[in-house]
Amino acid sequence: MKRLGLVLATADEDDRRHLVGLAAAAAGAGIATRVFAMHHGVASVCADPAVRARLAELGCDLVACATSADRAGVDLAAAVVEAGSQDDHAALCAWADRVVAFT
Amino acid sequence: MTATVLVVIDSGDPAVVDEAWRAAVGLTLRGARVMVATRPGAAPGTAAAARARATLALFGHGVDADADAVDADVVEQWRDGADRPGRPADRADPTVHLVRPGRAVGALGPGDRVLQLGDPADVDYAELLAAIAAAPVRVW
Numbered sequence: 001m002k003r004l005g006l007v008l009a010t011a012d013e014d015d016r017r018h019l020v021g022l023a024a025a026a027a028g029a030g031i032a033t034r035v036f037a038m039h040h041g042v043a044s045v046c047a048d049p050a051v052r053a054r055l056a057e058l059g060c061d062l063v064a065c066a067t068s069a070d071r072a073g074v075d076l077a078a079a080v081v082e083a084g085s086q087d088d089h090a091a092l093c094a095w096a097d098r099v100v101a102f103t
Numbered sequence: 104m105t106a107t108v109l110v111v112i113d114s115g116d117p118a119v120v121d122e123a124w125r126a127a128v129g130l131t132l133r134g135a136r137v138m139v140a141t142r143p144g145a146a147p148g149t150a151a152a153a154r155a156r157a158t159l160a161l162f163g164h165g166v167d168a169d170a171d172a173v174d175a176d177v178v179e180q181w182r183d184g185a186d187r188p189g190r191p192a193d194r195a196d197p198t199v200h201l202v203r204p205g206r207a208v209g210a211l212g213p214g215d216r217v218l219q220l221g222d223p224a225d226v227d228y229a230e231l232l233a234a235i236a237a238a239p240v241r242v243w
Contacts, residue, residue, distance in 0.1 A: 001236035007179065009122065014203070017223035022235075025228035035166055039122045067125075086129020093177045094133040100201070100240050101179040103123070 002036040004033045005096030007051070007089070007103060008041035015102040016044060016051050022100060027058040036092045038065035041102070046079040063088045108135045109168065109175035111241075113142040114183040115169045115207075120148035123181035124155035132162060135177075140170035142209075144187045171210040178241045182206075201231075206243045 004026045006019050019035065035055060042064045043102045045051055055062050063084035064073045069076050076083045093099055110127040112120055127139045137159060148155075158165050171192040178198075184206050192198075197214035208217055218234055220242075221228065
């Protein structure tokens with residue numbers, strides 16, 4: 001496995017911690033990781049600066065669904081999170097050798 | 104090779120059901136074959152879900168898949184944690200099941216592996232990653 005995709009759609013703190021744990025293990029093994037957040041995952045990751053900082057530190061791309069952000073009233077630019085679309089979701093699944101979806 | 108993405112709808116919350124259907128449509132955008140399976144007892148979605156279902160069907164994707172019979176490269180299980188009836192899986196390929204606390208695996212197939220996702224502080228993520236590398240993953 002060379003590429004890991006992670007999808008976050010929940011507001012569950014443990015899911016965010018598992019996501020970061022997997023991203024860190026992947027980084028340690030030389031595996032590239034991308035994260036796509038949608039639904040409740042957008043607000044939860046935007047409200048958790050420690051998670052965003054850790055993912056950045058690990059070199060993980062983080063993209064959040066702009067539609068979910070709009071619905072939740074989340075300002076992605078203020079959180080310094082890249083705004084994306086469902087196309088990014090599809091692209092992540094096409095790119096990754098393995099996907100873990102916390103949905 | 105065309106990837107197969109399975110979206111399992113297993114929630115009593117219509118908003119989650121709508122979101123799962125929206126995701127399913129989005130997942131077609133890079134050429135994947137998308138299959139959607141709705142567990143018995145899941146909530147019906149709203150009109151948005153019905154539109155998404157019709158769109159997927161129009162483009163030849165599966166909208167009445169069997170969650171326990173489809174071999175998929177990627178599985179997204181949109182769940183609320185309720186215990187809904189499953190049946191023994193008859194998938195051909197092994198799956199790695201990641202099980203959150205208080206939840207249960209709905210259906211196991213031959214060669215499947217079950218790993219409990221406990222307190223994140225206690226999880227060996229390197230070991231988990233090695234398991235994940237071996238087979239497609241379903242999170243419960």
